[in-house]
Amino acid sequence: MRTVAIAVFPGVQALDVAGPVDVFAEANGFIGSGDGYQITLVAPQEGPVLASNGTRLCADVSCERANAHYDMALVAGGPGLPVAAPDPLLLDWLKGVASKCERYGSICTGAFALGHAGLLDERSVTTHWQNAQQLAQSFPRARVELDRIYMRDGNLVTSAGVTAGIDVALSLVAEDHGAGIALAVAKRLVVFAQRRGGQSQFSPYLTAPADDTSPVAKVQAYVMEHIGERLSVEKLAQVAGMSERNFARAFVQLAQMTPHEFVERARVDAARNALESSDTPLKTVAYECGFGTADRMRIVFTRRLGVSPNDYRTSFRKV
Numbered sequence: 001m002r003t004v005a006i007a008v009f010p011g012v013q014a015l016d017v018a019g020p021v022d023v024f025a026e027a028n029g030f031i032g033s034g035d036g037y038q039i040t041l042v043a044p045q046e047g048p049v050l051a052s053n054g055t056r057l058c059a060d061v062s063c064e065r066a067n068a069h070y071d072m073a074l075v076a077g078g079p080g081l082p083v084a085a086p087d088p089l090l091l092d093w094l095k096g097v098a099s100k101c102e103r104y105g106s107i108c109t110g111a112f113a114l115g116h117a118g119l120l121d122e123r124s125v126t127t128h129w130q131n132a133q134q135l136a137q138s139f140p141r142a143r144v145e146l147d148r149i150y151m152r153d154g155n156l157v158t159s160a161g162v163t164a165g166i167d168v169a170l171s172l173v174a175e176d177h178g179a180g181i182a183l184a185v186a187k188r189l190v191v192f193a194q195r196r197g198g199q200s201q202f203s204p205y206l207t208a209p210a211d212d213t214s215p216v217a218k219v220q221a222y223v224m225e226h227i228g229e230r231l232s233v234e235k236l237a238q239v240a241g242m243s244e245r246n247f248a249r250a251f252v253q254l255a256q257m258t259p260h261e262f263v264e265r266a267r268v269d270a271a272r273n274a275l276e277s278s279d280t281p282l283k284t285v286a287y288e289c290g291f292g293t294a295d296r297m298r299i300v301f302t303r304r305l306g307v308s309p310n311d312y313r314t315s316f317r318k319v
Contacts (some may be wrong), residue, residue, distance in 0.1 A: 001040040002176065005066065005097065007075040007113070008043050008059060009090055014051035015042070016076035016107040016165050023169035026185045031177055043085040052079055056186045063093035072172070073097040074157075076165070077108030081123070082131050082138075091117045105157030107165035114158070115139035124153040128161030166191055215240035215247075216254045222265055227270045231263045267291060268304055275313040282309055283312045 004024060008017055021039055028036035031145040043049050043059030050056055075094060085091070094117040098104040107112050111127040112135060114120050120142035127135050129146065136144040145151055150159040152167040159168035166189070174182035222239045223231055236259050237247035251259050271289040274280055286309075291297035294309070301309050 001034060001036055002071045003038050003040065003068065005040045005042050005070040005073045005101075007063075007073070007090060007094065007110075008041050008049050008051075008057055009025075009076075009078065009086060010050055011052050011080040011109060012049065012057070012076050012078040013162060014053050014055045014057065015162050016078070016110065017051075017057060019163060019165040020074060020107065020169035022189065023166055023173060024088055026188050027173045027177065029179060029188075030181050030184050040066070040068075040070070042093065063087075063089040066093060066097075070097060070101045071103070073104040074099050075106050075110040075113045077106065077110040077112075077128070077162075079109070081109040081112040082134055085116045086113045094119065101155075103155045103157060105159070105168070107159050107168065108161045111135055111158050112138065114156075115142060119156070123156050124151055125156070125158040125303075126151045126160055127158065130161070138191065160263040163191075180282075183312075214250075214254060215242060216251050219247075219251070219259070220255070220262065220266075223266050227267060228288045231290065233259050263290075264300060270301060271297060271301070271309065271315075275309055276316045285309070 006020065008016055019240055023041060024037035040060045041049075041057060042061055042063060044063050046059050046062040048056045049059050073094070075090075090113065094104075094113060098114075098117070101124050101306075104114075104119070104126070106125075108319075109127050111125055114115065115135065115138060120139050122143070123142060124143045124145060125135070126132065126145045126148040132144055132146045136142065146202050147166050148160065150157065150171060150173075155166055157172070158192065161167055169193075170182045170186055173185060208262070219236050219240050222236070233248060236251075237244045242249075242250065248259060251257075251262070255262055257265070267290045271285050271291070274285045274289065280288075281287055282297065284298035286294045289297070293298065297307050301307060301312060305312065307315070
């Protein structure tokens with residue numbers, strides 16, 4: 001049996017724990033006896049652990065007593081981890097277990113626990129898209145990838161938000177027992193064996209608007225209202241009542257992106273909304289959202305979201 005330790009703590013995200021546990025448990029049903037996964041929940045203190053959704057999990061063993069050899073160790077995430085450092089007992093355990101096990105890693109914001117334990121330095125990692133920038137700022141020696149469902153860097157595995165724990169667990173099952181077993185587990189759980197694209201397809205793509213009293217905010221509103229039109233820097237500068245040079249400089253300063261970047265992101269968001277809410281043909285969506293052609297829209301979608309417009313509609317179409 002492969003022994004897997006999953007670290008939990010008060011305020012843990014329950015699905016960060018349940019998702020991977022169910023993947024490993026379902027895999028056991030397809031694997032011969034004696035070659036599956038044995039799961040242990042480890043917490044700073046043994047006993048009940050209150051998750052962020054009010055569910056009570058039960059830790060099998062405390063960090064101080066979790067001295068067994070584990071083949072794999074994962075730390076779950078929770079909404080409190082980006083705010084405050086975890087219990088020192090948990091950090092000490094993570095440092096020790098990472099030096100001894102074959103693979104270790106995190107689910108969602110569990111990456112912050114690894115960071116506080118000094119386990120992300122000079123490693124390529126990911127976390128939930130909402131927290132990725134903060135992770136990069138908190139642990140500058142880590143190489144944070146903003147748009148990955150999960151990452152593998154040597155013996156370190158990290159994953160994006162919440163349900164991505166299922167993705168990374170499936171990848172580990174495929175590594176251990178082959179793609180056929182992982183696919184069988186995915187079918188059993190009614191999930192994708194390997195999701196297309198990155199996290200951006202699940203996130204609101206535009207950043208918060210600039211100060212609504214500024215000329216830049218006026219331009220942002222204009223773009224959203226005239227998304228299908230030709231939106232050159234010259235035209236947007238006229239809307240702002242500024243010279244092109246001053247406008248471009250002011251826009252980058254206030255919006256943290258170039259006018260071209262904002263326009264393209266706005267068009268992607270407009271197209272996403274159309275694809276999610278209607279059966280409008282792709283060429284019509286492309287024209288109405290300012291891409292011109294369906295081919296151009298496909299190129300931008302693939303570059304920005306990692307999926308084609310058609311695949312995006314298939315995944316996110318609202319019934």
